[in-house]
Amino acid sequence: MIEIFTLAFLMLISVTSVIAAFKAIIEKDMVRAIVYSAIQSAMYALIFYVLMAPDIVLVYIPVSVGITPAILLFVTKKTERRDGD
């Protein structure tokens, strides 16, 4: 018997990652966009965990939820906060 809860959980986090990526691209305020991007990266970490890659999860969570948004926030602080016209 297949674990239906695991499969439903995987489907849920896939849809959440799509919504978070869309909001991250559409959002005009860069700080909110970076937070949405961090949410999308956390969903990808859960996808990696369900796809039986725990060593990738151990590297991916500090790098892509911690360091990359920190770099982008630093660049946003040094440059402009608004995206677009």
Place this chain on the structure above:
Amino acid sequence: MELPTLVASVIVVSLYVNLGIALYGIFARPSLVKKLLAITILSDTANAFAVLVGYRWPRTGTPQPPVLMNTTNYNESIKYYIEHAVDPLPQALVLTAIVIGLAVTLFIAFVIIQYYRLYGTVNVRKTATSSR
């Protein structure tokens, strides 16, 4: 359609949609910081695709991570590992690609900061119409 096939299709479709969203962000958004954010989403999606290619469902039981846990009963544990573990090669490649992607992101971030010091904006449309 069986349930694992359906869920796998949903994951693949969501990854393709994320790929399209990231390409739209790279091509159509004017801010360079937003383009960098879209590049990170694109690389993450490519890594997720690579891990998904290495995933496989065994004939009996559930899949396990590619880690050999028990070494006392050698033949049976090797047989169990070969029958149940997912492919470890894409995981090793993705582990390298994540760290290289972090270094490339840091490099592009400092290039964007120098661009802002030179032009006074990170909006590529304003840069195209400026006098400098």
